[in-house]
Structure formats: C-alpha cells, structure tokens
Amino acid sequence: MSRFVEKLIENSRADIYPMHMPGHKRVALPFEENDAISHIRAIDITEIEGFDNLHAPEGIIGELQERIAGIFGVPKSLMLVNGSTCGVLAAISACVRPGGTILMARNSHISAYNAVNVGGLKSVYLYPEICEEGINGGIDPEAVRQALDSDDTIQAVFVTSPTYEGVISDIEKISNIAHDHGVPLIVDEAHGAHLSLCPSLEEKYGMAGAMQRGADIAVQSLHKTLPSFTQTAVLHYSPRQIDEDRLRRCVSTYQTTSPSYILMAGVDRCMDVLEKKGEALFAEYERNLEAFYEKAASLEKIKLLRWEDLKGKHCISGFDIGKLVMIAASGKGLYETLLREQGIQTEMYGINYCLAMTSFMDNGGAFDRLLKAVEECDKIYADGRDKAGELPPFAGSIRPRSVMTISRALNEELSGPGASDESYDPTFICRNFVFACPPGVPVMVPGELFTEEILDTLEAMSAGGIRMLYR
Numbered sequence: 001m002s003r004f005v006e007k008l009i010e011n012s013r014a015d016i017y018p019m020h021m022p023g024h025k026r027v028a029l030p031f032e033e034n035d036a037i038s039h040i041r042a043i044d045i046t047e048i049e050g051f052d053n054l055h056a057p058e059g060i061i062g063e064l065q066e067r068i069a070g071i072f073g074v075p076k077s078l079m080l081v082n083g084s085t086c087g088v089l090a091a092i093s094a095c096v097r098p099g100g101t102i103l104m105a106r107n108s109h110i111s112a113y114n115a116v117n118v119g120g121l122k123s124v125y126l127y128p129e130i131c132e133e134g135i136n137g138g139i140d141p142e143a144v145r146q147a148l149d150s151d152d153t154i155q156a157v158f159v160t161s162p163t164y165e166g167v168i169s170d171i172e173k174i175s176n177i178a179h180d181h182g183v184p185l186i187v188d189e190a191h192g193a194h195l196s197l198c199p200s201l202e203e204k205y206g207m208a209g210a211m212q213r214g215a216d217i218a219v220q221s222l223h224k225t226l227p228s229f230t231q232t233a234v235l236h237y238s239p240r241q242i243d244e245d246r247l248r249r250c251v252s253t254y255q256t257t258s259p260s261y262i263l264m265a266g267v268d269r270c271m272d273v274l275e276k277k278g279e280a281l282f283a284e285y286e287r288n289l290e291a292f293y294e295k296a297a298s299l300e301k302i303k304l305l306r307w308e309d310l311k312g313k314h315c316i317s318g319f320d321i322g323k324l325v326m327i328a329a330s331g332k333g334l335y336e337t338l339l340r341e342q343g344i345q346t347e348m349y350g351i352n353y354c355l356a357m358t359s360f361m362d363n364g365g366a367f368d369r370l371l372k373a374v375e376e377c378d379k380i381y382a383d384g385r386d387k388a389g390e391l392p393p394f395a396g397s398i399r400p401r402s403v404m405t406i407s408r409a410l411n412e413e414l415s416g417p418g419a420s421d422e423s424y425d426p427t428f429i430c431r432n433f434v435f436a437c438p439p440g441v442p443v444m445v446p447g448e449l450f451t452e453e454i455l456d457t458l459e460a461m462s463a464g465g466i467r468m469l470y471r
C-alpha cells in the first residue's frame with residue numbers, strides 16, 4: 001500500500017479529534033447502519049497537518065503526482081479532482097491569452113468551448129474527417145498546417161484524441177506542425193488515459209498516448225478508462241512549450257479549494273494497480289477484447305466497428321478497440337433492448353450506433369455476457385422486428401457559418417446598429433450551445449447561423465431519440 005492511502009487510514013484510527021472540516025466529523029450519520037457511505041466518511045478529510053495541499057503540493061500529494069508522471073512516462077503531471085473538464089479549461093486558459101485565437105477541432109467537448117467563452121477567444125475550426133459509419137474520423141495534419149500558415153495570431157492547437165468513439169488522430173504529425181509554427185499542442189485525451197500503458201495495443205491498433213507523440217499538454221480522465229473514481233483526472237505536460245507557473249495558476253483557478261481526499265485516495269489506488277498488476281491486467285484485457293471481436297464477426301445485422309474498417313482512412317492513426325461501437329439500424333433501439341431485455345447498461349447511443357465502454361476491470365465473464373446479449377439483439381434485427389426509419393444526416397457533417405465569437409453571442413446585446421452586416425439575418429444567430437450529452441460535442445455553438453438544413457437535422461436527431469440540450 002502506498003503512503004497516501006496508508007496515512008489516511010492511520011489518521012482515521014488515530015486519537016485526534018477533528019475540530020475541522022468536513023462537518024460530518026468522519027462518523028456515521030444517525031440513520032446509517034454501517035453501509036458503503038459511512039465507511040467512506042472515515043477517510044474524508046481536508047488539508048490538515050501532514051496531508052499536503054493540492055494547490056501547492058510539497059508532501060504526499062507532490063509525491064503522488066511524481067509517481068503519476070513516472071507511471072505515465074511524462075515529464076510532469078497534475079492531479080485533477082474536477083474531471084478533465086477543469087483540465088481542458090485550464091490548459092486552454094494557460095496557452096491562449098484573453099482575446100487570443102485558438103485553432104481547435106470542431107468536435108471538441110463543451111469544456112473547450114466554455115474556455116473559449118470565458119477567455120473571449122476567437123476560435124478557428126478544424127473539421128474532422130467523416131467516416132462512412134457515421135462517426136467523426138481524425139484531424140488532417142495538413143489542415144492544421146494550412147490554418148497555422150494562414151493565421152499567425154493562433155496561440156495554440158487543440159484536438160480531441162481519442163474521440164468518444166475511440167478514433168485516434170496522428171498526434172505526432174500534428175505536434176510537429178504545431179511546433180514548427182511555435183505553438184503548443186493541447187490534446188483532450190479524456191478517453192485515453194490507458195493509451196500509453198499497453199505497448200502491445202499500441203503496436204497492433206495504434207493506441208498511442210499523446211504525450212509520447214509530442215503533445216505539450218494531455219488531459220486524461222482517469223475515471224473513464226481506468227479504475228478510478230468519477231471526477232478524477234490528470235493533466236500531463238511538458239514544460240518545454242508551456243509557461244508552467246501560468247498553467248499551475250490556471251489549474252488552481254478551475255479546481256475546488258476543497259479537493260476530496262477520497263478522490264485522491266482513489267487515484268493513489270489506481271496507480272497501485274497500474275504499478276503492480278497493470279501488465280497482467282492489460283494482457284488479459286487485450287485477449288478478452290480480441291476474442292470478443294472475433295466472435296462478434298458472425299453477427300448478422302449488428303456491425304462492430306473494427307480497426308480494419310478505419311485503418312489508413314480519414315486521417316485516423318489508431319483506434320481504441322476497448323470502445324465497442326455497435327452499428328445497428330437504430331442506436332437507441334439497440335441501447336434500449338440491451339438495457340431492458342438483457343440487463344446491460346451501455347455508455348451512450350448515437351443515431352445509428354450504441355457504444356459499450358470497457359476497461360481492464362471487465363473480467364469474470366463480462367465480455368461473454370455482453371456478447372450473448374448482443375447476439376440476442378442481433379436475432380431481433382435479423383427477424384426484421386426492429387427497423388429504424390430514415391436516418392437523419394450525421395450531425396458532424398454540418399458546418400455552420402460562424403459570424404461572431406462565442407462570448408459576443410452569449411454576452412452582448414445583438415440588436416441595434418452594427419448587430420449584423422448585410423450578409424445574414426441576426427434572428428438566425430445561435431445564442432446557446434446545442435448538444436447531446438454524451439458526447440457533449442456541440443452541434444451548434446453561439447455565434448453560428450441556423451439554416452433550414454440545420455434545423456431539419458436537429459429535429460430529425462430529436463425524432464431519432466437523441467435528447468438535445470440548449471444551454
């Protein structure tokens with residue numbers, strides 16, 4: 001056991017009375033009978049003597065961060081207890097000065113757009129390639145080069161890799177191009193915390209970590225693909241292209257001043273597992289996944305997206321085979337059948353696919369259970385009992401015209417003189433983020449113009465069972 005968790009447990013047993021936060025005083029509440037929550041309370045403390053400070057670490061938290069950096073093979077790591085969300089906000093704020101310009105993938109998570117809004121930034125977009133399967137492909141490195149060549153005000157490049165569906169872009173090429181232009185590359189690797197940890201998966205499927213491919217900052221949600229509590233994440237960085245003090249200040253800006261020791265203990269335990277059992281667990285995971293893909297090849301109507309479908313196409317340099325993208329007549333139909341008839345809760349669905357997320361903790365028959373369930377669903381489709389109507393166009397193929405910055409559209413009055421030039425009607429300006437969550441990628445962002453085609457697509461998405469949020 002490492003020092004972090006050990007110290008928390010020691011403290012919970014010590015004869016020191018907690019005249020400090022939190023108000024539960026580490027004891028069971030009156031109605032609790034020794035349940036899971038009452039146990040957790042024993043190690044829920046604040047920054048008391050000997051327990052360091054996440055915002056200025058020089059003790060056990062500092063040591064844990066160094067251990068994280070060592071395990072991930074990166075120069076520096078900062079632990080996040082507010083998810084990748086706060087890491088993305090901090091990374092963008094650190095690299096792009098208020099009012100500056102960012103070159104960003106249009107399929108970015110909402111947190112990146114929030115950073116653009118808060119900083120009053122100008123965003124120049126990179127549109128991902130589109131796969132025939134109706135998902136986003138990778139970012140074209142040449143598009144990055146062209147954008148940087150034609151706009152020397154750009155201060156950083158931001159891409160998401162892997163995407164929610166597991167698509168990995170060519171980070172090596174993109175980082176080289178960014179560096180040739182003297183700007184840092186930030187990679188939203190929220191879905192890729194596991195990528196740098198299994199060389200065999202990297203070799204076979206291109207599942208490479210962004211920092212190892214030249215990214216300056218990579219933000220990873222530990223909780224998405226590794227065994228760690230929800231909200232835990234890390235921001236890895238290389239001090240070469242980054243103003244370190246500014247980055248740390250920005251991370252502190254978006255992190256709570258009361259970081260949870262429960263969450264940090266979860267990170268510590270996750271690191272224990274990676275160090276002591278990681279290799280064996282990844283090897284077993286790889287075997288289970290490969291067996292699953294092999295058996296799923298005989299499905300008739302449901303198609304499991306494979307690396308072979310994507311390799312060498314659409315600027316994709318790798319695919320996370322742990323993301324089981326099951327393409328079907330109706331994503332919602334498959335999701336509902338798996339849940340209600342087969343007892344499998346998947347991660348999300350899109351119009352034509354349902355996504356099951358896996359990790360190396362899916363052992364003990366989890367893959368067999370999923371396979372059996374999917375085979376049952378496949379029979380339903382093969383019988384013709386579940387058919388989708390006409391599918392709406394893939395939302396990623398929409399390229400709305402942007403007529404003003406996000407922060408102007410969100411924060412300023414848009415009537416009166418100067419509200420619009422003659423080329424558009426201001427009543428068509430989007431004043432919200434329009435997105436489904438998951439995946440949290442806006443179809444429309446503030447300052448873009450609605451068109452008939454876009455409105456039809458949004459309506460068709462809602463009709464196809466996708467709940468759209470307007471925020």
Ligand SMILES: Cc1ncc(COP(=O)(O)O)c(C=O)c1O
Pocket residue numbers: 082083084085086088109111160163164188190191221231232233438439440
């Ligand atoms: C691509 C991407 N980036 C960032 C995030 C935010 O991650 P977190 O939930 O850890 O805050 C998500 C969440 O789903 C995501 O999909």
